[in-house]
Amino acid sequence: MLLRLTPTLIVTLLVGPILAGLAMALLPAFGYLPALGGESLSLAPWRELLAQPGLARSTGLSLAVGLVTTAVSLAAVLLFLAGAAGTRLDRWLRRAVSPLLSLPHAAAAFGLAFLIAPSGLIARLLSPGLTGWERPPDLVILQDPWGLSLMAGLILKEIPFLLLMSLAALPQLDAPRRVAMARSLGYRPTIAWLKTVAPALYPLIRLPVYAVIAFATSVVDVALILGPTLPPTLAVAVLEWFNDPDLSMRFLAAAGAVLQLGVTLAALALWWALECLVRRLGKRWLVNGARVRGDRLLRLAGRGILLANTLAAGLGLVGLALASLAGFWRFPAALPDPFTLQHWQRALPTLGGPVTTTLLIAVAATLPALVLALAALENEQRGARRPAQGRLRSALTLLYLPLIVPQIAFLFGLVVLLEGLGLRARLGLVIFAHLLFVLPYVFLSLAEAYRRLDPRWARLALSLGHSPAGVFWRVRLPMLLAPLLTAAAVGLAVSIGQYLPTLLPGAGRVATVTTEAVALAGGGNGRVIGVWALVQAALPLLGFIVALGLPRLLWSNRRGLRGTP
Amino acid sequence: MNTPTVLRLEQVRIALAGRLLVEVDAEIGPGEVLTLMGPSGVGKSTLLAFIAGFLDPAFAAGGRVSLAGRELTTLPAEARRVGLLFQDPLLFPHLSVAGNLRFGMPRREADKRARIDQALAEVGLAGFGERDPATLSGGQQARVALLRLLLSRPAAALLDEPFSRLDRALRGETRRLVFARLAEAGLPCLLVTHDHEDAEAAGGPVIILE
Incomplete structure (x- = not known):
């Protein structure tokens, strides 16, 4: 059944591009990138990197x-x-x-x-x-x-x-x-x-x-x-x-991306050492x-x-x-x-395009993320009888991978890889890159509520003759509407705020409110920055207002469902 | 139905990590209540989960359970026609009172609305159909939960300490109503409790687990 494959699908979807991206940063870092004439492995990029002033x-x-x-x-x-x-x-x-x-x-x-x-x-x-x-x-x-x-x-x-x-x-x-x-x-x-x-x-x-x-x-x-x-x-x-x-x-950039991965790993290692130290000192305290x-x-x-x-x-x-x-x-x-109002009036004609693109990407990344997260969680609920469950559930810790591997380290390689494959669907690539970051947050946001729902609700519905699918559509989904909408709002907010995953896969040609706002940073026109940054701040907030308001409206006559965030 | 609805437990044994928890061999006739008593943690609720089809895979279970001649253990939970009453009424918070009853009724039942109205009136809840279940008192919720079970036309009922959350005054009244209606419907019932008064009110045989 399709449902049973979702944990595997999610893990592949998240881990695959990251590993491929890292590999495609590693190879050019050691001089190998045939498209640009790098045919053999060498340490030249590293020598160049080390020679950079201020490294x-x-x-x-x-x-x-x-x-x-x-x-x-x-x-x-x-x-x-x-x-x-x-x-x-x-x-x-x-x-x-x-x-x-x-x-x-x-x-x-x-x-x-x-x-x-x-x-x-x-x-x-x-x-x-x-x-x-x-x-x-x-x-x-x-x-x-x-x-x-x-x-x-x-x-x-x-x-x-x-x-x-x-x-x-x-x-x-x-x-x-x-x-x-x-x-x-x-x-x-x-x-x-x-x-x-x-x-x-x-x-x-x-x-x-x-x-x-x-x-x-x-x-x-x-x-x-x-x-x-x-x-x-x-x-x-x-x-x-x-x-x-x-x-x-x-080649230099690839070596830098690998160094960035090393820096992040070093920071994690240092923090881990710090944890040990605090644990030792803390024990006495x-x-x-x-x-x-x-x-x-x-x-x-x-x-x-x-x-x-x-x-x-x-x-x-x-x-x-x-x-x-x-x-x-x-x-x-x-x-x-x-x-x-003149800064707003002047910005208005240029706002429309990026706002539309931003929302389009956000919705297109959040919807599949919601479907995948729901499928994985539903599979977990139904799979209480299958022993492989424990392994798959812990495999889902890999969800954190996109949040722990530095974006620049693997997005860089992913772009190199996709360019090499001749893929030109810029917007599609951006949406896919966003999905990598939206999915973990949507899943984490939803999982808590999903796993905490009293299992007796489902048992009761089954004992009343409803099929597992019926239980999902008619019991779990309506009861979890509020957390579901919150997860959607989280997904939209995560997508709206993404900078690198828009810039790199979009090759700078996909303009969202975030890329436009950040691009203004160098210019120093505070009035225009104010307009763009406010628009950027307002978009995710709208999602949360809907997520909080809609359940109250729909369940206005159902006290048992109000006030559950 | 030709076969009388008898719930038969044949050498049912449930073990956890090699330790035997429950061992039952019993037959419950139509309208009869078998009471299982014992302290918490002896696996009473586990037995109910086994019969209803929700046993956690950590448990090992053996034996046969049949209801009106059908073997239950190989059927999925939704096909067993075994109704449940828990400590909490568990009325679906997103549905109205009538919605909860309708949710349990067989799909092609005629005159759903009339049957719901009549059922509500019989337990003193006439006109409560469109109410939000969260606004009902504990005793009213218990009655709706009972109606939902009965209207779903189960072939047997499993009761998991259904009265333990009600206060004393309400408990006796609710108990009488539940047992009277279950007997009237001719359902074999398995009651799990640690309250002696429950067992007495049920009036059937009692098995004490330790």
Whole structure:
């Protein structure tokens, strides 16, 4: 039966292109690419790569950005969860997670740039009162050589991601009882959580943490907006070489892509070593009996970082909106004067095409992802009698592969491969590349709800004479409508935000709001950037509004189905 | 139907990892209730899952189960015509009360609507058809679950502690209704419980597992 083949199909679909792509990056990296005259294996590309000025710095930057971003994001999430006490602020911060997650990386990065730039919103609000600045200060804040603004831009998005992953894992741990037990032994609440819940939570969110490391070491769009330029991070350098009109640079780019894979693997290895160290040191700390000191500080730190993060993302969007409506905006003035719609009016004719393309790609990638995810999960439910199940289910951990292998490392090779095969269906290739990243998120988003649905519903329906297919269409699907729509919204959001998987397979000729917005980064016309980044931010949000609203509308008369996210 | 609906368990044995959990040999006639009693964890619910066709593959089961002369163990769950009542009423939250009843009825039944209205009226729920099941009280939900089972025209019923979630006052009343209606329908019933009052009210033979 077709259903039974879906796990295999999914794994092949995800693993095949990645392996092929990696292979096709490895071969040119060692000089073999007959299409460009590379007939024999050689180390020339590597010699050329090592001779590139600033390579060591690029490599070091990528490594540092990956590790620092992950460490700060994880620490902030753990501290926040430890200190969260169900106050109104805590609930508000939690609710902000989903919209923050739907915000594309590029839009968040632009928002941050508009916030912290020397002429940004923060400097305006503080000037001239606190700073005495009458003109934008001559400070390098954006694209600083240390990559600090890049890290900040990534942390902005990775905190909500890790927080959501943790919130999904927490119900298994019965955290309130653990904390209550520790508190009855005299531990302050935050310390109690960190000592009794955090050690059990970490293994459950390890894969998402690794995905953050991989993403942050190899990100391109955020690095183009906030990252240093001379030299840029490694992934950006590789992209520049790849896009060079001189095609012989492809060999250099391939070597760079392989190096990027190595950097990401090195970051993962370093993190793993760090895990071992923390585990060893933590063992003593867990049972050293300290239970009171530092509680307040830790709690304030967690809440403080999360609040700052949420506000930064929100204010960044406000900054984008102001910029997009600004006529004349003298420096220390907090608001532009006058406001004008002319940037929007001027952008409107050029927005239509990319918006349509973006939505077309997003829908075309999300629908097959939903079908595949549903088929795999349905197969899992029906297959309780087949012993091969355990193996296939663990094979589905391979879903994380596209999230852990750096995009530039395998997309590069995939493009080389497809060009070699003479494939010209640009839009089709882009949709397929998006599917590689949409499918894992759709599956992960849906799996939780699907597996948690009480098995007695299906048994009951079967015992009433309905076939397994009937149970799927008439019981599971309607009962899981809300999580299904959320998964669809997640898929759309993931697709809308993709930069490299649009740029590379599309050969730069498929224009989406994301590629257009990022392309504006170099130009520095803040008003136009504001328009495009806002449009980019708004599209995924629409999906989530529909996903939340539709079940309420359809099930307005069914209390048992309302309020289930 | 020519063969009387008798549920026959012949040397049914269920084991987990080599350890024998349940061993039953019994015959339940039409309208009769066999009660299985015992502490939790002895495999009472496992036996019900085996009969209904949902046994987890981790268990090893042997023996024959036949209903009205049909061998059940080789049939898929949906073809066994064995109705279930759980601790929770489990009314489908996306369907109305009438929708839940209709969901269980055989496809080509005539006059579905009239039968549903009549069935609801018989248990004091006249006019509840279009209600959202989540707005019903616990006792009302239990009655709808019973009706759904009866209207699906099963050949036998399996009850898995169906009264344990109801409060005391409601329990006796619901119990009387359930057993009266099951007997009236002439269904062989297997009841699993650890409440002695359930066993007494059922009035049939009792097997105690330990």
